[in-house]
Amino acid sequence: MRRTPGGPLPWLATLAALVAVGACSTPGEQLPPAESQLGDPDRGAALITDYGCGSCHVIPGLEQADGLVGPPLTSFGRRMYIAGNLPNNAENLQYWIREPQDVEPGTAMPDLGVPRVDARDIAAYLLTLE
Ligand code: HEC
Structure with missing residues (x-):
């Protein structure tokens, strides 16, 4: 047999x-860890402040990132999904940060015109959050 x-x-x-x-x-x-080998998390943290992500999100480790419009980004490095939609990894997270309206048309998160290099560093920071 x-x-x-x-x-x-x-x-x-x-x-x-x-x-x-x-x-x-x-x-x-x-799943393999979502953490990014690419990008500069420290620069990402500064960019998150510049783009004002914290006006909509609670983001650990950053001043004044206490917005309640979107979900808190606590422990993001351990999340399984991005916006309940994409598997959480560095590439998908960059895609979401650059073009949330592409991933999920009509989502309350606006396209902020984040260029690729900035999205890479922002994702690198978020994925350090354990
Ligand atoms: C105007 C408010 C607003 C701003 C500004 C904003 N977001 Fe969001 N964000 C949202 C909302 C609302 C969601 C939930 C989207 C959904 O699930 O459809 C979201 C979802 C997310 C998610 C997925 C969260 C999860 O639990 O899966 C990430 C990551 C994220 N945002 C990162 C960022 C970053 C980085 C910035 C800055 C570049 C940013 N957001 C700016 C409102 C915002």
């Missing part, structure tokens, strides 16, 4: 199912 058919696909499907199940029960353990 052939219990394990050849080829990598059945194995991958099993792994995908395990990851999906694990994602619900033990957040943070089944």
Whole structure:
């Protein structure tokens, strides 16, 4: 009896199912860490203040980042999803910061015209939040 058919696909499907199940029960353990190897978190922190993200978000470690319009960005490095939509990793977080209206048309977070290099550093800071 052939219990394990050849080829990598059945194995991958099993792994995908395990990851999906694990994602619900033990957040943070089944996905690689979202932290960014790229970008400058210190510059990102300064940029967050410049762009006024803190007028809408509670962001740990920053003065006057206590806005309640959007969700708090506490422990963002351990979040599974961005805006309940994109898996949380450095690339997706940069995309969200640059073009939230593209990711989720009509979202209450406006496109702030953040260029790529700034989004990279802002994401780097948010992903340091444990
Ligand atoms: C005018 C208010 C406003 C401003 C300014 C704003 N945001 Fe948001 N942000 C929101 C709202 C509202 C959401 C929730 C969007 C959704 O879930 O559809 C959000 C969602 C997010 C999320 C995902 C949160 C989660 O829990 O998944 C991140 C990350 C984020 N914003 C980062 C930023 C950054 C960085 C800036 C500055 C460059 C910024 N925001 C500026 C209102 C704002």
